[in-house]
Amino acid sequence: MIHTLAPRGPLAGLIERVWLDDAFERPHRAERILPGGSLDLIANLTPGTDPAILAAGARAGPFTFHAGGTRTVLGVAFRPGGAAPFLGVPADEIRDAIVPLRELWGPEADALSGRLASAGSPGARLAEAERTLLGRLARSPRRHPGVAMAVEILGDGTGGPPVAAVARRVGLGPRRLSRAFQAEVGLPPKLYARIRRFGEVLRLAASASRVEWAAVAQACGYYDQAHLIRDFRAFAGMSPTEYLAMRGGLANPHHLPEPS
Structure with a gap:
């Protein structure tokens, strides 16, 4: 339980x-x-x-x-x-x-x-x-307010502005934002946004009875389906079709049964 x-x-x-x-x-x-x-x-x-x-x-x-x-x-x-x-x-x-x-x-x-x-x-x-x-x-230092704002602006990664524009909105230069962002989030802002968008892809795929990958790509702001597939392979180590075949009954779309 x-x-x-x-x-x-x-x-x-x-x-x-x-x-x-x-x-x-x-x-x-x-x-x-x-x-x-x-x-x-x-x-x-x-x-x-x-x-x-x-x-x-x-x-x-x-x-x-x-x-x-x-x-x-x-x-x-x-x-x-x-x-x-x-x-x-x-x-x-x-x-x-x-x-x-x-x-x-x-x-x-x-x-x-x-x-x-x-x-x-x-x-x-x-x-x-x-x-x-x-x-x-x-007993801990507070978070950098610019990083917290940047995380909020980037959201789920599907429609956020470029990193340079995010830096301007939070009042930091791009390099300074990148350093502070990595220190708090663990990833560079651009890579973080891509991974969050990938997570939105998984969420949409998990909620659909039949996944239309072209529609998912459009909804998540990819240039085209091929762009989605490239990111999917980079972050999942497999294609979207292979992912669906492995999903099994796990509730969390970020978890897959690993083949033995």
């Missing part, structure tokens, strides 16, 4: 949700995870396993998650750029990587792992994660 907590107060604008799946069973041993432009914290709380928390950086391509034997997982899904106040390092330092949180937080990460593992209920685990994040936020 999946339990969720909608962050409150100052966490609401930074974290999309904190979740716990205590029946994390899959008919397949591995999943391909497609990029979405944001970061996550993941803790495997399955009894008998190391409860170390992992920080999954923003990615520009797919990666494979080996789920065999995993039963209980807690996650923190940050909004784009929302992880910056919590990491302790620039977000682009863990781009395309999954690192133990102890490498970023030191002993504080192991202490949180222990508290999550020993908490007596799903609600207690979610509340402990929220408390820890609130405490971390209170």
Whole structure:
């Protein structure tokens, strides 16, 4: 069963949700995870396993998650750029990587792992994660306001202005925006916008009973269907047709059963 907590107060604008799946069973041993432009914290709380928390950086391509034997997982899904106040390092330092949180937080990460593992209920685990994040936020520098504005302007990547125009609107030069954006979001602005647009493609494909890729390409602002296919291959490692054939019954369009 999946339990969720909608962050409150100052966490609401930074974290999309904190979740716990205590029946994390899959008919397949591995999943391909497609990029979405944001970061996550993941803790495997399955009894008998190391409860170390992992920080999954923003990615520009797919990666494979080996789920065999995993039963209980807690996650923190940050909004784009929302992880910056919590990491302790620039977000682009863990781009395309999954690192133990102890490498970023030191002993504080192991202490949180222990508290999550020993908490007596799903609600207690979610509340402990929220408390820890609130405490971390209170000791962290604030986000760059220009980056937060740029993320909002770029939106889902389907109709945002060019990066140079975004920089002008937020009052920064293009290079300065790019440096600040990468430090907080983990990706350059242009690449981030492409990945967000790719996510909108996945969302539209998941909601359609029959996918018309030319119509999806037009709705998402691609030059043509060939342009969509090039981006799809870059971010998913496969064609749109192959993606539909692999989708299976997973609810999240960014997750696919990995062929064994």
